[in-house]
Amino acid sequence: MYLTRFRFNAARTGARRLLTSPQMLHAAVMSSFPDAPPTPDGGPRVLWRIDYNSAAEVLLYITSPARPDLTHLVEQAGWPTAEPRGWSTYDYATFLTGLSADSVWEFRLTANPVHSIRRKEGEPTKRTAHRTPHYQIEWLLKQQDRGGFAIVEKSPEARRLERGDEYELVVGGAKGLSFSKRSSSTGKDSSAAAGRNAVRIAAVTYQGRLRVTDPEVFRLRLASGLGKAKAYGCGLMTLAPVV
Structure with a gap:
């Protein structure tokens, strides 16, 4: 790698x-x-x-x-x-290979936090982006167990001073990406096909601290990415030493 x-x-x-x-x-x-x-x-x-x-x-x-x-x-x-x-x-x-259990790192991740919903009984589920920081954070927390990491929690004192935020985590840089896939045969989209081929992605940037809980699983997750839209700039987490 x-x-x-x-x-x-x-x-x-x-x-x-x-x-x-x-x-x-x-x-x-x-x-x-x-x-x-x-x-x-x-x-x-x-x-x-x-x-x-x-x-x-x-x-x-x-x-x-x-x-x-x-x-x-x-x-x-x-x-x-x-x-x-x-x-x-x-x-x-x-x-x-050098990542070890319980090591703590600064991290940065741009991801596409989505969930599947059904608006009406009997309808197929539809993939929908999380739009608010609360649910965007909740999405990342759900990745922890299967990702081999845990977001670091703030101390009670820090939590009190910073108005109850529980984790060493900041969510921002929300960006909506919208484009049309090109036709593989012509390299272009006709006006009729453009709507059918439209791709819309809600990208969010996470920054904070994490602790490695399962090095083997975490290595695989870093190499394979987190979440959807990996082909379009989402899913890559980078680490830096805590200073």
Whole structure:
């Protein structure tokens, strides 16, 4: 497994085009691999995420079973003449192997928190996004047991001072993504087909602290992603040491 970081040159037209189209960016990410990586159900796969740290610092993170080559992204949306080459790739497998039970980490995750509902008796269930922070947090808490981690709870004193918030967790950066899938035969959508092919995603960014409860399960979850819409920039969790 590998972890790759790429910085966009947000002033370039190519960068702006990619950043406004999850479908185009997904295609660009997958084009980073000479051989199409497999996407097994529940196994390690290619994941990616965009972090908007500031107007001038927009970062793409990728985790993948194979090492990517982002030359095309540098030429289209980066700094082709700058040194170093425009992206950095790290040995992620060694990091994952080193994760231990009860270790505590800062984390960041962009996810698509959804649930299935039935509006009327007899209707099929429909996947619907959670729109409020309360239910978005509840969604993440439900991922804990099967994800091998636990969100760190605040001390009673901290909870009192911070008006009852129970967890070391902040939810924000809600962003609605809407686009139409292109036809595989023509590369375009007809006006009639566009509505049928419309994709709408509610992406939310979580930041906080977690404790590893089951290292083996947690490693697999980091490699395979959390939740839905993994092809469109959701599901990738990154860790950093607690400072």
